[in-house]
Amino acid sequence: MDKDDKNKEEDLVIEQEFDALIQDYIKSNHRRKVELITKAFHIAREAHKGARRRSGEPYIMHPLAVARIVCNEIGLGSTSICAALLHDVVEDTDYTVDDIKKLFGDKIAEIVDGLTKISSGMFGDQVSSQAENFRKLLLTMSDDIRVILVKIADRLHNMRTLGSMAPAKRHKIAGETMYIYAPLAHRLGLFAIKTELEELSFKYENPEEYNDIVDKLDKSSYIRRDIFEHFAKPVKERLDQQGFKYEIKARDKSVYSIWNKMKTKSVPFEEIYDIFAVRIIFDTEPGVDEKKRCWDIYSVITDIYKLRPDRIRDWVSRPKSNGYQALHLTVMGPDGEWVEIQIRSRRMDDIAEKGFAAHWKYKEGKIEEDTELDKWLKTIKEILENPNPNAIDFLDTIKLNLFSQEIFVFTPKGDLKTMAQGSTALDFAYELHSNIGDRCIGAKVNHKLVPLSYKLNSGDQVEILTSKSQTPQVEWLGFVTSGKARAKLEASLKRQKREIAKEGELRLKEFLGLEEIPTPTIDRMLDYYKVAKREDLYFAIGNKTIILPVRPELLFKDQKDSTSSNFLMRYVRQAFRVKRKESEKAEILDSDEDLETIDKKKTYILQEDSFKKNFRLASCCNPIPGDKVFGFIGDNNEIQVHNVNCPVGLKLKASFGNKILNLEWGNYAQYSFLSTIVIRGIDRVGMLNDITKVIITDSVNIKNLNIESNDGIFEGKVSLFVHSVADVQRLCSQILKIEGVQSVNRLS
The missing domain is CATH 1.10.3210.10 (Hypothetical protein af1432)
Known part of the structure; x- marks a missing residue:
């Protein structure tokens, strides 16, 4: 052509x-x-x-x-x-x-x-x-x-269209997507897009695991189809008799959700039982209330099947903050399986798939401004006023708001407040106002006195107790869970530190009898009191961590070195540090490559001598040969090797995309790597001996082994040295054959 x-x-x-x-x-x-x-x-x-x-x-x-x-x-x-x-x-x-x-x-x-x-x-x-x-x-x-x-x-x-990108760029984009865009889509109610973003990120980063789960879903689809048809037949008959206009369908969990649950619960695919949910979507009829229609269908289902009461979720009366509405229930189906059902109107289903934008086609004229979304955006704006200077911490602060699920609590006057699940009494105090949070000394929850760290539950009535003499404390950072409260508390602590530092500076000036303190004097004091910065010195004097002597001439009394020798020693130490850093850099690089010359489009092979040079296994995920990995260029060009699914690695991909390298394992037959497996099962006499025998027979060296038994059920953790993922998989399959062992999984 x-x-x-x-x-x-x-x-x-x-x-x-x-x-x-x-x-x-x-x-x-x-x-x-x-x-x-x-x-x-x-x-x-x-x-x-x-x-x-x-x-x-x-x-x-x-x-x-x-x-x-x-x-x-x-x-x-x-x-x-x-x-x-x-x-x-x-x-x-x-x-x-x-x-x-x-x-x-x-x-x-x-x-x-x-x-x-x-x-x-x-x-x-x-x-x-x-x-x-x-x-x-x-x-x-x-x-x-x-x-x-x-x-x-x-x-x-x-x-x-990510397949056309270079491998390192794929890691960067997939990391950003999973860390930021998928949570944003979720928070904005774009469920279908959020699911697809997660699926695609997972597919590109973990192609083998993705294809394995897809294959298992295909092979087991006939089982789920039979369960659905047996469940749906009597429900359809009853709904048809009562003249409902509806659609009933089964929907599988996403591949990523299934994999995530397997990892979280350390169970194989075969032990994930809630792979699908039944969705009933009804057409709204003129003059019939949507909420009433949801409960009518609920009544039909619970007349046929036995309800599991602890699994009812009424998101119709009180929608989620991303606009999601539905009535969820779980019943025991005719095949002896728990079946989850989601009941929604056509409008609710549209909003669940398309988020807030779907509201627009059901509204005439302007959209209501004071929606839950606007409230969320106001919260985001408040956080932005005092952003954490650390990139990763700041993203984490925002994600506290993106991922949170809601609870509903009441003020003493009966006003309803939506809070993130896991919120504490101190979070609630800052939700009301910064001044209330800063002055908070405790709370009454349902009229009972509780500490600031008390975790709130839906339906609690909360009264905040304050005192004018109270000030924010650093340890409160361990009591707050919401991004909004953390941002307000950190701002108050910074403001408080500045005020104390200002007071300390004035105290030092009065002590020295000077209007301005010369820099050499400050430098000598920083050295003398082992303090890093001028502001920290003033703060320590202000809060009396540093106690000044009674007279200025006693300030350096026990310091034998003169001013000039102090400066000389600092110069020598600084020169030594520079020289040491240069020698370390040469030793670590062991080549002419530096950050500018490392080719980020290239795939680097991890050879047996790589870890003698500038490659280091990340301790957060301990990858081993056979794991899909990527590299992160750290300080002094040291390249950290992370598992692609490592949570710390996910932050690095999202925050420092230009420092990501694509890596692959080479031949590592001569080297051993530490890995841990978790074994669960029914305890019996000789179980420990049987497990140990299999490991020894497999010629794997054990670092440590710990097994605990409780009421006839045991759980064991074994740390051992292996050459690759294949060693772990082979060992797990051998241990799984032991009588009474229920599951064996590698600990990520």
């Missing part, structure tokens, strides 16, 4: 994709602004002319795909569709934000500007710390939520 024919074929594909976008838009109930969308498409197409994605397709196919996700899967209208089409124009071409404003107005220009800022600043190739950029994203999001919704659509399409 010659160049002209190829161009014609590509033009046809582009036109077909644009026509599909217009058809998607026309089917929605948004106002018809086809001309505006067409204008945005033509400008984007012209601007990206000649540009191609890494996959080789014309670049315009990416904004078109993002626009279709925005329209179809999130349910947004023409403003967001135009912004999606134009989202890379300002960053990648000669167009400016002012150009977009002249052509499309303020609103579309603002969204494109927000997208450009977070795209070029956050997660850019040159960014080493993401905290400030994540803060920028959230600030932009709180101005117009559509910025983050389009950004999530952009990330979803990037994940769908």
